[in-house]
Amino acid sequence: MRFDHDEMTQEELASRAGCTRQTIIALEQNKYVPSIELAFRVAKAFGVPLEEVFQYEDSQGR
Amino acid sequence: MAPLQKRALYSFVIGLVLTIVLIVVLVAQGDITAFERDPNLRLIMYAVLIGVPLIYLILVNLTLRKPTQVDERDRLIIEKAVRAQWLAVIFTLVVWTIALTEIYRDQGQVPITFLKLIFTSTLIISTLAHSFGILVGYWEMNRNG
Numbered sequence: 001m002r003f004d005h006d007e008m009t010q011e012e013l014a015s016r017a018g019c020t021r022q023t024i025i026a027l028e029q030n031k032y033v034p035s036i037e038l039a040f041r042v043a044k045a046f047g048v049p050l051e052e053v054f055q056y057e058d059s060q061g062r
Numbered sequence: 063m064a065p066l067q068k069r070a071l072y073s074f075v076i077g078l079v080l081t082i083v084l085i086v087v088l089v090a091q092g093d094i095t096a097f098e099r100d101p102n103l104r105l106i107m108y109a110v111l112i113g114v115p116l117i118y119l120i121l122v123n124l125t126l127r128k129p130t131q132v133d134e135r136d137r138l139i140i141e142k143a144v145r146a147q148w149l150a151v152i153f154t155l156v157v158w159t160i161a162l163t164e165i166y167r168d169q170g171q172v173p174i175t176f177l178k179l180i181f182t183s184t185l186i187i188s189t190l191a192h193s194f195g196i197l198v199g200y201w202e203m204n205r206n207g
Contacts, residue, residue, distance in 0.1 A: 019133035022064040026135065031204065035134050 001053060005046055016045035065131040066139070069121060070196035077190040080110070084182065098175050107178055114185055139203065143195030150191030154184050 010028075014021045018041055026032035027042070034042065034054075043050040063071075087103065098104070132140075158180050166172045 020064050020131065020136065022067075023133050023135045026203065031206075032135055038134055 001046060008045075013042070013045055017041040064136060064200065066136045066196060067200045070143075070193040070200075073118070073121065073189055074193035074197065077186055077193060080114070081186055081190070084110075084186075095173060095175055098173075107182065110182060111178065111185070114189065118189055135203070139196055139199035142199050143192050146195035146198075147188055147192040151184055151188050154187045155180075158183070 010021045010024045014024045017024070017038065019038060023032060023034075023038075027034060039050055039054050043053045046053060087106075091100070091103070158176075162172050162176060
């Protein structure tokens with residue numbers, strides 16, 4: 001997603017979303033589930049709706 | 063490495079060094095009451111008692127005040143670390159209470175030096191447990207998500 005937005009760096013995205021670069025790394029590696037607020041802030045940083053950045057999958061992967 | 067993770071690592075290393083120094087001093091003096099006899103040692107002890115919490119407070123405040131340094135993921139880890147810290151403090155006090163009660167049961171009183179030792183050790187354990195909790199929290203989160 002970052003590469004579709006002028007190759008935005010992790011640092012830049014972190015700064016725009018108001019979190020640390022390590023949290024962006026964890027999000028990209030699917031190792032952290034963000035709060036609704038952070039999810040909205042990340043989507044806002046990209047200028048796209050939330051569901052374009054995050055998709056919900058339940059525990060059975062549906 | 064996240065800024066909080068770095069600070070936890072520094073705190074952990076400083077805490078370990080402090081513990082080793084205290085143990086070495088105790089062993090070198092050969093007796094626990096050396097703290098009371100030697101005015102220089104007492105001075106060092108007071109400096110540690112006042113200095114460590116002060117430095118700790120300043121470091122924690124400096125870290126938590128910067129929103130770009132600590133985010134929601136870090137705060138989750140801090141919450142878990144506080145639980146580990148609380149448990150470690152309780153366990154330290156339990157060990158001191160049982161040990162001193164059993165050792166000095168016949169005398170009916172405990173040397174005053176132990177007051178400082180109990181406080182210092184609890185302080186050090188508390189700092190170590192908090193830092194360790196943060197480091198384990200990051201390790202767990204990076205491993206399991």
